[in-house]
Amino acid sequence: MTQRQWFKLHGWISLPIWIVFCFVCITGTIAVVSHELTWLTNDNARAHNPNDLPAKPMAELVASLKAYDNTAQPSTIISFESYLTTGIVFSSDKVPFGVAYINQYTGEVQEINQGSTFINFMRSLHSWLLFPWQNSYSVGYYLVSAMSFVMLGALITGLVIYKRFWKALISPKIRTQQNKKTLLADLHKHTGVWSMWFLLVMSITGLWYFTQQILWHADYEITPHARLVAQSDLPMSQSAQANISLADAISIASATFENFKPTYILLPEHNRDTYKVKGSGDSIFFDNTSYQVLVNPWNGDIEQLTQPSNMGALQTIQHVMDPLHFGYIGGLWTKFIWFAFGVLLSGMSITGFMIWGSRIRQNVKEKGKPPSIVNPIEGV
Known part of the structure; x- marks a missing residue:
């Protein structure tokens, strides 16, 4: 040309x-x-x-939310930078859908956002x-x-x-x-x-x-579908409460990976669902949800484990691209x-x-x- x-x-x-x-x-x-x-x-x-x-454990922040609104049903916990509050997505009798901004150092509920952030x-x-x-x-x-x-x-x-x-x-x-x-x-x-x-x-x-x-x-599934709890692990009584608390699930996940920092946690939505504890580890090139542990809420077993070393090629690319695109790699x-x-x-x-x-x-x-x-x- x-x-x-x-x-x-x-x-x-x-x-x-x-x-x-x-x-x-x-x-x-x-x-x-x-x-x-x-x-x-x-x-x-x-x-x-x-x-x-020091930052309070995430389980204590959930307790702070329930003390603020005793009908609150948390579903997701999101940890941002150290200078931003922790966000807990929840619903309650008063709030159909909201995000609680909770100071992770004091445990204070500073705002309930019911719109888009x-x-x-x-x-x-x-x-x-x-x-x-x-x-x-x-x-x-x-x-x-x-x-x-x-x-x-x-x-x-x-x-x-x-x-x-x-x-x-x-x-x-x-x-x-x-x-x-x-x-x-x-x-x-x-x-x-x-x-x-x-x-x-x-x-x-x-x-x-x-x-x-x-x-x-x-x-096409880039990320493997999350496993469900086996039917045999469920209790006979429909009203039975899970044996593993949120604090237990985070402790299990933290003990699994070195330098693990939980940043995104999904709580079980039904009796066969798991605690999905996601976070960052010692690989700076990967995003802050590259390490994931699925914890059985009934017996504490690890149902699924994800980390950079066991990811497929497409899954690896998926977790590397966001830090490069939005610039938070460093x-x-x-x-x-x-x-x-x-x-x-x-x-x-x-x-x-x-x-x-x-x-x-x-x-x-x-x-x-x-x-x-x-x-x-x-x-x-």
């Missing part, structure tokens, strides 16, 4: 879906720091700990644009993950048409004293060059999400790095559109003259 053809391809890859692409970039950038924004904007979500107390809203808006889910798929999820093809195509074509791109790394030069078109071109090309690694990471993770959606749509510092480059990527999509739009306006002024394919990345 000629240089003109490459430039045309670069422009037309991005232009037709610019609004969707830019929206996905902006919402993704906000989603990266949604936990931190929640901390900034909602005092009840902050885990205040002025006396430097900001964290969930931003992740949902970014991941599937709030399109409805049906039959294991969402059109929005397909649309968002398909942006990875656009991103990868823009990266490849941009590198082809911008000769000697490494100069922007070695000796960056933004020509602020020249015209607007030159300034936009310099900003666009320098942002693209410095964000190459980030574009590649977003493209690869986005391609995985697209593949994952296809597998979900086809009812904690707060990598989140801020991902946020900064997310801002740059959002800005690059805007400057690219402005460059292309200025060329369209220029050719309209020239009485419908066909657009000349001058490479704006060269700033002329």
Whole structure:
């Protein structure tokens, strides 16, 4: 292909879906720091700990919730960063569905949220644009993950048409004293060059999400289905209470893995269900639910065990992609790095559109003259 053809391809890859692409970039950038924004904007979500107390066991937090509302039926316990409260999803006579924000250091119930949390809203808006889910798929999820093809195509074509791109790394030069078109071109090309690694990471993770959606749509199980308690383990009496408490289940899971930190716990919903204790371990490249222990509530047996060493290839990829995509692989510092480059990527999509739009306006002024394919990345 000629240089003109490459430039045309670069422009037309991005232009037709610019609004969707830019929206996905902006919402993704906000989603990266949604936990931190929640901390900034909602005092009840902050885990205040002025006396430097140790975190209470999760079973005690559940007890605090039941003391607050004696009809509460907890279903899920979610542990976030140390500076955010622990969330317990529950229902009760007063609250059909709610999330209790409980300070893990004091045991205080600081808020009952009966709507969507900001964290969930931003992740949902970014991941599937709030399109409805049906039959294991969402059109929005397909649309968002398909942006990875656009991103990868823009990266490849941009590198082809911008000769000697490494100069922007070695000796960056933004020509602020020249015209607007030159300034936009310099900003666009320098942002693209410095964000190459980030574009590649977003493209690869986005391609995985697209593949994952296809597998979900086809009812392919990436994660093995959770085992049920054997019928023979159930007591004869229908009114019998489980022998294993939540504290026991967490203790069993913690003893199974070294450096295990429970972060996501699902309580049994029926008599053949198990405690599903998920968390993080000593593998920093995996997400915080990569280690999972299914504990039998009747006898304490481990029904199922999941860890990076016994995962299949697709399951491994699934648990590695989220930390890479949302930038929490290295904690707060990598989140801020991902946020900064997310801002740059959002800005690059805007400057690219402005460059292309200025060329369209220029050719309209020239009485419908066909657009000349001058490479704006060269700033002329």
